[in-house]
Structure formats: structure tokens, C-alpha cells
Amino acid sequence: MFDSVFSKSQLKPKSFISIVESVRGIAAVYVVISHLLIFLRAKTYFANDSIGHYIVSLFYNYGHSAVLLFFIVSGFSIHYTSIDRPLNKRSGVVFYYFLRLRRIYPVFLLTVAITLAITYIGYILNLIDYKNHFDVISFNQIIWTLLFATDRDYIEGIFVATISTNGPLWSLSYEILYYLLYPLFWKICTKHNIFYALLVSFLISAVSIIYASFISPNHLTNVFSLYILWGLGALLAELKRRDLKITLSPVFLYLLIYILFESVWVLEYVRHSMFSIYQLTWGALFFSFMLLFIFKKSIKSIPTMQKNMVATVMSIGLLINLLAPDYLDITNNRSFYSLKIISTYLILLYFMYFTKADIVNFIRQILKPFTKLGHISYGLYIIHYPVLVLMSGIIITYKLPTYTFIIAIAVSFLLAYFLEVKFQHWAANLIDKTIRPHLKNN
Numbered sequence: 442m443f444d445s446v447f448s449k450s451q452l453k454p455k456s457f458i459s460i461v462e463s464v465r466g467i468a469a470v471y472v473v474i475s476h477l478l479i480f481l482r483a484k485t486y487f488a489n490d491s492i493g494h495y496i497v498s499l500f501y502n503y504g505h506s507a508v509l510l511f512f513i514v515s516g517f518s519i520h521y522t523s524i525d526r527p528l529n530k531r532s533g534v535v536f537y538y539f540l541r542l543r544r545i546y547p548v549f550l551l552t553v554a555i556t557l558a559i560t561y562i563g564y565i566l567n568l569i570d571y572k573n574h575f576d577v578i579s580f581n582q583i584i585w586t587l588l589f590a591t592d593r594d595y596i597e598g599i600f601v602a603t604i605s606t607n608g609p610l611w612s613l614s615y616e617i618l619y620y621l622l623y624p625l626f627w628k629i630c631t632k633h634n635i636f637y638a639l640l641v642s643f644l645i646s647a648v649s650i651i652y653a654s655f656i657s658p659n660h661l662t663n664v665f666s667l668y669i670l671w672g673l674g675a676l677l678a679e680l681k682r683r684d685l686k687i688t689l690s691p692v693f694l695y696l697l698i699y700i701l702f703e704s705v706w707v708l709e710y711v712r713h714s715m716f717s718i719y720q721l722t723w724g725a726l727f728f729s730f731m732l733l734f735i736f737k738k739s740i741k742s743i744p745t746m747q748k749n750m751v752a753t754v755m756s757i758g759l760l761i762n763l764l765a766p767d768y769l770d771i772t773n774n775r776s777f778y779s780l781k782i783i784s785t786y787l788i789l790l791y792f793m794y795f796t797k798a799d800i801v802n803f804i805r806q807i808l809k810p811f812t813k814l815g816h817i818s819y820g821l822y823i824i825h826y827p828v829l830v831l832m833s834g835i836i837i838t839y840k841l842p843t844y845t846f847i848i849a850i851a852v853s854f855l856l857a858y859f860l861e862v863k864f865q866h867w868a869a870n871l872i873d874k875t876i877r878p879h880l881k882n883n
Contacts, residue, residue, distance in 0.1 A: 452525055453684045460734045462815030463808035465514050468507045469818035470811060472609065473825045473853065475504030480833045481843055490776050498777065506705075506723045508612050509670055511822075513727055515616055516674025517681075517735075519623055524682055528627045536880055541620050547868035548820055548860045549613065553586060555856075556607040556827045563606075568834030574605050586610065589617040590660065598658035606830045609822055615664045619671045626675065635679040642672030650717045666717045670724040677728070677735055687736045691743045694733065695751050699789055701726040703762055706781040733801045734808075748793055759786045820860035825853035 478484075478501045487493035527533035560578065563571035585591050585601040592611045594602035603611045629638040646669040653662040680687065705726060708719040743751065762782045792800040814821070832849035835841065 452682050455522060455682070458521075458681070458735065459812050460805065460808065461514060461517060463812045464510065464731065464734070464815070465818040466811030466814030466816075467808055468510045468514070469821045470814060471500070471507045472504045472822060473850070474500050475502075475507070476826055476829055477846060477850065480829050481846065495777055495780055506720075508609075509667070509720055509724050510727045511612065512616065512619070512667060512670040513674040513677075513724060513731060515619065516671035517678045517731070518674075519620065519678075520626075520675035521678035521682060523623065523627065524630070524679065526627075528624045529631065532880070534624045537624065538621075539876065539880060543869055543872045544865075545613070545617070545620075545819075547872070548865055549610075549823065550587070551860065551864060552607070552820075552823045553583075553604075553610075555824065556604055556610075557583070559827045559831050560604070560606045563831055563834050566834075567838070568831070569837045571834055574830075577602075577605060589614045592660060592663060596658075596663055598653070598660060598663060600660050607823070607827045609826050613823070614660075615667060616671075618661075618664050619668060622668075626672070630675075630679070635676055639669075639672045639676055642669045645669075646721070650715070653717070654715065667720060667724070669721065670728075673724065673728045674731075677731055681735055687732065692747050692751055694729070695743070695789065695793065696754060697729055698726070699755050699758065699785070701729060702785045702789075703758060703782060706778065706785070707762060707765060710778045730801075730804070734805060743793065751793065752790060755786055755789065759783070817854075817857040817861040820857035820865075821853060824856045824860060825850075828853045828856065 478497060483497045483501060484494055487497065523537060526537055528537060557578070560571065560574050564575035582591070582601050582604065586604060590600050591603040591614055592599040592601075593608065594605075626638050626642070629641055645665050646667065649662040649665040649668070653659075653666065701722060704722050705719065708722055759782065763779060766778065789800070792803070828849050829846070832846055836843060836845050
């Protein structure tokens, strides 16, 4: 069935999709805000069970989840731009890798150099914690970093921990492997269709999760446990390039978003839930919203009878989730658990019954201002952390006011602009002049 659908649909010309850049931009900004609040110790400003603490936690706790959104956007971007490349030829594959290397490595290499320089400066200035940061850096760690093979130090089975003064670099180790696998993904899509490739992605993730859970986790199982998210992004790209119409019931979409939102809250607080399943649930939620954003779907037009049915199902789900702490091993902060469960329920009911606004269009309007930031999101993501670490050391060592972090934020955005707009452009031109002429069919 799928083969006939895809064989009859022609690829449409590529075009700029602003909502994808907006999502990329807001994800990067959220990660920056999350790390800033950590350095500010923002949670300590409020009592543990206060509303202020709860609101701060919404911007504090989910930086890692925002990175999962990057994986989906990355899968979309690569497949959207490469689906019609001649990757059935060796020259086509080589040129694809060349383009990826040209885009990723110059900015990455300079950022690693800046990170190491900042770490050395902090050590020389005797800033707090910098002796530890400097002492743990080794030649081995630098090599693994340059080879995109590091991960967070709290993850089991890693080769080497990411440089402590630039933790966000871990995600590039995941994306690079996804890039390397893409020609194989492309061949499966070409020989069969995107759903075969997606099935392979799912099986790779499933086997990785099972192997890590019952045998032993390692770097590859960590990376490939999330590969399905990248595949979902590629699915969105395939559907968009072929201009295939998505017909999903608004009732189904409302319930799907509600179930996924409530699921991530439950999984967050269940003490023994699998972290990989929690991550994939966030990914499924992000995929659902990306589907609605990219294909400009609305979930507002629901007849009253169906609204009542949706509300009934949601109410039953709410009751089950509120009773869950009595039956599941829920961790502390049960008040936050209940607050997230109830607030999600009330917000969705509000958009369904009490306003003419469509929740999808409402979020799309929030995302619009972040479109331009999408152009520097990569640079912002990988450069902000060492700048924040340095400023934190300066503030604590010299007892400066915390609002001095404003300087670090400004420097982070300026460096991101320099890396993405100035340096990347210069590096790409240099690489094109020196390497590209030697590539065939470029």
C-alpha cells in the first residue's frame, strides 16, 4: 500500500520552512535558559513546594528534553535536503559527507579550542572549581571529543566523559553517528519506502534499549536507543517533500497530545521508570507537535458532542494519574506531580471549550520570534556553556552580583553569531576552494 502511494507522489522543490527554524531557535534558547538557571541556583530562591519553585522548574528541568527535539529537527533537515541526492553512487555519498563535515566541523573545532582556552584561563586565574575542570582534561579526552565519541559522565557505558566545561557537546556524538548512517537510511527509503526505514530505525532503538537493560550499556546502545527520534524527523521530511496530505481526526490529535503530556509527567516521577522510555515519550510528544506545525494542522474544529467525549476521557485519565502515587513508586515532590497533571488537563480543556484560539496556532505564534535565532542555534548551543561556567567562576571567586550573568548571555549570543555567520562562512569558502575541486560530481 505504502509503495504505491510513494511511487505515485513526486518530490516537490525544497523551500525554506520557517517553523523548523523557529523550533530550532527556541530549543537552543531553552537550553541556554535552563543552564543559566542552574548556575543562578534559581530553585533556592523559593520554598520547595511554592508556585515560584514550580515555575522555575519548568525552565530548569527539561534542557535534556529540548536536545531530543534537536534530534527530530536534525532528521527532518538532513532528509529534507538530501532525499533527492544521488546517494546510490560513491561520489554522491562522499559529497554528502563532505557537506556534513563542512557544516559541522569548523564551528565545532573552534568551539573546542575556545572551551579549552577558557578552561586554562579559569585555571590560571584560580577561579573556583577550575582546578578540577583542568585536572580531569586529558589528551585521550580531547581526541575522543574531536572524534565525536564522548557522553555525559553520569551515563553508563560511555567511552569518555564530555569535557566538563562544555557538557552540551555530548549530543553531537549522537548526531554524527546518525549522519554517518543516513546513506543506508536513504537506500532503504529508495528501495522500499520511508516506513521500512522507520521500522529499521525502531528496531535499532529497541534492540539497543533491550541490550542495555538486560546485558550491558555501552556508547553505541546509548546513541542508538534514540535513533528512532531522528527517523521520525526524516518521516516528516519525506511527507513534506512529497506533499502528502495528513488526515488525522482533531479528536485523535487532542487525545494524543493529552496522553503524551501526561505520560511524560508520570514517567518523570516514577522512581524506577526506564530513562530511555521517558526520553522517547518526550520525543513522541515533540514529533506530534512538529507534525501539526509543519503541515499546519488545526485541532480547534471539534463538534460539541466530540468535545464532551474527549473531556470525559481526559477526566478519567486525570483521575487515574492522580491516584497513581498510591500504586506506583512515585518520588518526592508529589505536589509538583499533581500540579503538572492538573495544569495540563485544565490548559487543554481551556483551549477546547473557552477560547476561539487553536492551541497549535497559539504555540506557532509564540515560536515565530525565534525564527532568526534558528540560524545561529548550533553555535549558541555549543558555545554558551563554557561562557556560563567561566562567568560563574568569576562571580563566585570575586563575589560579583549575580546579574553579571547578563554579560555571559550577551557574549554567548555574540560568539554564536560570529561562529555561524562570520566564521562558518569563511571556513566554508576555504574548504570549497581547497577540497571541493577534488571531489567528483560536486
